[in-house]
Amino acid sequence: MNQQTAIPAIELKGVSKRFGSVIANSNVNLSVHKGEILSILGENGSGKTTLMNMIAGIYFPDEGEIFIDGEEAIITSPKDAFDYKIGMIHQHFKLVDVFSAAENIVLGLDEKGKYDLSSAQKRVADICERYGFEIDPKKKIYTMSVSEKQTVEIIKVLYRGADILILDEPTAVLTPQETQKLFAILRRMRDDGKAIIIITHKLHEVLSLSDRVAVLRKGEYIGTVNTAETNEAQLTEMMVGKTVELNIHRSEPRDAVPRLEVHHINCSNREGVKVLNDVSFVAKAGEILGIAGIAGSGQRELLEAIAGLQKLDSGAVLYNNPQTGKMDNLVTKTPLQIRDLGVRLSFVPEDRLGMGLVGNMDIVDNMMLRSYRKGKGVFLHRKEPKDLAEHIIEDLEVVTPSASTPVRRLSGGNVQKVLVGREIAASPTVLMAAYPVRGLDINSSYTIYNLLNEQKDKGVAVIFVGEDLDVLLALCDRILVIGSGCITGVVDARTATKEQIGLLMTKTNAESTEGGTPHGN
Amino acid sequence: MATEKKTAAHHEPLFHIAKRDQMVWWKAWIIRAAAILLALVVSGVIITLLTGLNPLNVYGEMIKGNFSNNRVFWMLLQKTSVLLCNSLGVTLAFKMKFWNCGGEGQVLAGCIAAAACMIYMGDSAPNWVIIVSSLITSMLAGALWGGIPAIFKAQYNTNETLFTLMMNYVAIHLVKVLQVLWENPKNSGNVGTINRASQAGWLPKLFGMQYLITVLIVAALCVLVYVYLKKSKHGYEINVVGESQNTARYIGINVKKVIIRTMLVSGAVCGLAGFLLVNGSSAPTVGPNTAGGQGFTAMLVAWMAKFSPFAMVLASALIIFLQQGSVAIATKFGLHRSLADIVTGVILFFIIGCEFFIQYEIKFRHKKGGVQE
Structure with a gap:
């Protein structure tokens, strides 16, 4: 040429x-x-x-x-x-x-x-x-x-x-x-x-x-x-790239019962473009379900839909309530109503300082975000959140001058430890984490992996949205691959390869719908 | 390497501004003190250049205008209190990043309600009933004036700045209509002193001091607002909604409810200022200028104090001090009011401007040789 x-x-x-x-x-x-x-x-x-x-x-x-x-x-x-x-x-x-x-x-x-x-x-x-x-x-x-x-x-x-x-x-x-x-x-x-x-x-x-x-x-x-x-x-x-061996501990799931069932949910954004297209899957207690996909393929909407923050066009999100043994439909409920049902759903959103935490508030006040309504009367009770903050700072080795430091002053890894720490402190039955290790150094990342694994061993249904395929393959039990709002495949993380997931990720909407039901497996 | 150096120097500006982490409190106060000193020097120069007066005399007169006798001193306290009350009101909304520019209208709405109670109940009800109903209705009227823009903001996401601003004019013109209805004496076009003879509905003089009750009410309110914002669950919600509506949604706060509720409270506090202006006055009346632009000055006070209720005590006292002082020097030296306004402007400019140097630092380029290459 x-x-x-x-x-x-x-x-x-x-x-x-x-x-x-x-x-x-x-x-x-x-x-x-x-x-x-x-x-x-x-x-x-x-x-x-x-x-x-x-x-x-x-x-x-x-x-x-x-x-x-x-x-x-x-x-x-x-x-x-x-x-x-x-x-x-x-x-x-x-x-x-x-x-x-x-x-x-x-x-x-x-x-x-x-x-x-x-x-x-x-x-x-x-x-x-x-x-x-x-x-x-x-x-x-x-x-x-x-x-x-x-x-x-x-x-x-x-x-x-x-x-x-x-x-x-x-x-x-x-x-x-x-x-x-x-x-x-x-x-x-x-x-x-x-x-x-x-x-x-x-x-x-x-x-x-x-x-x-x-x-x-x-x-x-x-x-x-x-x-x-x-x-x-x-x-x-x-x-x-070539598969990198990561030394992440992974236990076998024990008596994994379905905890969260997502049935055929559809969702459109403000421009009317479909961001979730007939998505169905099951998250089981005691396992880590990974979600892989190119950014913006609908991961955020999916998690927000489960958390009651996203309006859906159709579909159902069923929660198998271990306390009552009943199935509760979370769709059309607000986060507060979901919590009132006794659903202990924790969510580590992608946007840590824009959604999960308030950057200008200190660690103690951020601890209260979930729990400030507790206690009688019109006044706040800062004693418990203060203890929790100190507990998290010590356990997760958060580097901070004090518990009254605004979280925006902490480094990314420490911000994430505060957020994950708070979400885990609520002793959830479902824990969703979106890109929890993005921007974190190796040590902080491993702290987070260990925390997720601990939750899994306690019988929590963990949903982990990640971008690093090596991590997804090493940490998760099953991986759900999402492409342009569709589930393009579900693979066993113990046997799947990176190439396999990579190909599923780059499948587009048109291809996967042409190819029949995208989530047949 | 040489080219790289050249381009690097070429692209680095002469100085750049960087946000400071956090300044030690005493350093910040040194900067503020220096700013005030500088402001006095600069306005001193201006005074001398324009009038030939000795600036020290002028400043002395400003102080005298506020402290020379009981009357002016109590005026200082009363005006400061009402301004503070108003500032506390708008601060509640500001904390939520709801830019309530309608303090003026909310105060006037309060004034109208208070005056209406005094006029229509003056002959029939006992004094304390009039006072209590004035208090309640003025707060309700303020809440109404603040609540309307809030409902629209929550439901349709209208711009609260414009909406609250326009509500001011509605209130001002409403007062003008009522002036006709309530005019006393006939054909004067003014409401005149309400219940001059009976003094029905006038706030009582505590220990013979006209404005003591006003000062006490606002002092209590100041503590109350502080506690509400810092220690209550409502205050916490206001803070979260102000910082990030996304976070508020995420933890299940009903954002619309918080917006409307907070603006009702904000408006009610401004309405209370209206009550203090009418019932607490030594000659209660109502007119389009009763609020006298305080609704806007209150925004300045709130920002100067960075929304801290106790710092607002200082800020509103400073503003009133400057206002009264400038009137005093204008009268004493036969100067035009504008000169007094210039002095006020210069002082405020330095005080507000110095906050920039507390929050930011200016870093100059280190290598000077780079440009000449």
Whole structure:
């Protein structure tokens, strides 16, 4: 191919970026040629978006160089990026709702001459014709569908003359049909000589769209392969890596009775997009049920639905109450009503300081969140929570100046210990934990694993949403794989492989529904 | 390496602002004291430049205007108390991050209710009945004025700032209508002193001191609000809802209920200020200016004190001191009121501005050579 010999449109050499002690990217080398589509593949947190943000001028690399058309480029702002003809389409659109498409497209452009919307509309129409977009330049953003908004974003960067386009997970918000349309447009732009970088973690899209694939894993650059010479299995292995033996203790579940039964739940988000699609599973007492999946596949909604925080379109969440022996349906109940039923449900949410804890309150007051209603009278009783706080600080070795330190001042691991400690102190029968070790160091992570295991041995039904497949495989008894709101499989964690889970994770909605009942096993 | 250095220097701004962890309390007070000193120096310079007066004389007059006799001193106490009462009211909402800009209207609603009780019951009911019913109805009226925006906020997520602000004008114009209805003497356009002869419904003088009862009521209220916010379950809920509605939902707090309940209390406390302004006055009356912009000043007080009820005692005393003092210097030296306002403005600017230096620090770029390369 002549592309390989020509000077690349953009080339990254040894680019690294750190945020404090977290390494987001380390020594990444990439190149994209004109008339080429490069996919960047990687799991959550593998540093894809950070890398692209450095090209788009949002971050500045700590080390390494970026070359545009063979010359070193210093990109310190999105404006610089535009001057280098780089345009990025972000995952979250940046549009003014009450403006029309054309107005949004010219917004912020410092063009000479007077503001001429009709000529702008004409140029927009030209771009649409050239690449096959279907958009009315006069249409207001707030009346648009998600896919139309994305189209506006793409036209916006083309209007500014971008030759290098970066798309951050463009298909995450699209239906399969819209995705096909977008791909057709991207191919046309490639044939027009644009260099296109697309971030994704959907394997089949990578294979059908891109010319080459660059794989990142945990911030490390793994390599680039030609799409024609690779297959799903190789890409999955590059993406998830070789299985790492973790030394996490795992006991055999004893008399595991069903504790929580989820029956055919469906849930839509505010835009009307389905986030949970006919999800059914059983969580048993005395076992750890792992939930694996790409971030945003419906894990949060699923846990919040069980906790009574999410409105469901249909379905039932049944709790097998060990005290009464009856089945209680938790759907349509508020968290308070659920607790009044005697359901001891603990929940460690993903957003620790935004949901699980109050950052500005001290450890004692955070302990009270669950229990402040206890006790008679209008006044708070701080004695018990204070004892609990001190107990948790000592038992879990929370590093803090005192129990009256605001939790936002603690490090991530210590914040998590406080949260998990509080949730376990309520002696739950069901314990749900979403990404409980995210951002934690090895020692804190093991503390959390041990706590979850302790709960399991006590007969608690533990639901563990994780992102590290090695951990899921080492800690859990069964793993539920979720993809685009569907259960794409349930595997035995003792025998399953990473590749198996990785493939299930990247299955999409369309595939799994076409393939019959997704949770047949 | 050389290029890297150059680019790094190029990108580092001259200084940047970083949030401080937490300052030791005595350092913070040194900064505050320095700010006040600086404020006095700066406004001294302004005074001298504009009027040629000796700033020390001017400051002396400001102090005299507040402490020279019993009358002005009690005025200081009364006004401080009412302002404090109002500030305590809005603080309850502020703690919940509900920006209640309707203190003014809630006070006026309280004034209207209190005045109505005095006017319509003045001839028939015993004094204590009038006082108690004034107290209760004024708090209810304030609660109503605060509750309406809260219901809309809870149900439809309307913007509480605009809504409470607009409720102020409703109250002001309502007073104007009532002025016509209640005017005394006829055709004066004013309500005049209510129950001048009988003094029915007027708050009694304790130990012969006109405003002592006002001061005592607000002092008790201050402690009460402190306890409510810090020690009660309600206060805890207010705090959680203010910090994170998501957390509130997660632990099963009914956010809507807390919003409405808190605004009812907030409005009621502001309504109480209305009661103190009417029944507690030495010449009870009601007019569009009875609240006199205090509903807005109260917001300033609440923020200055960072929502701490006891710090608000100091903050509201300072504001009233400056207000009374500036009136005094304007009269004494025959100056225009604006000069007094300038002095007040400068002092407040420094006092509020110094909080920035307590919360943040400014770090200058270390290597100066980088730019010249």
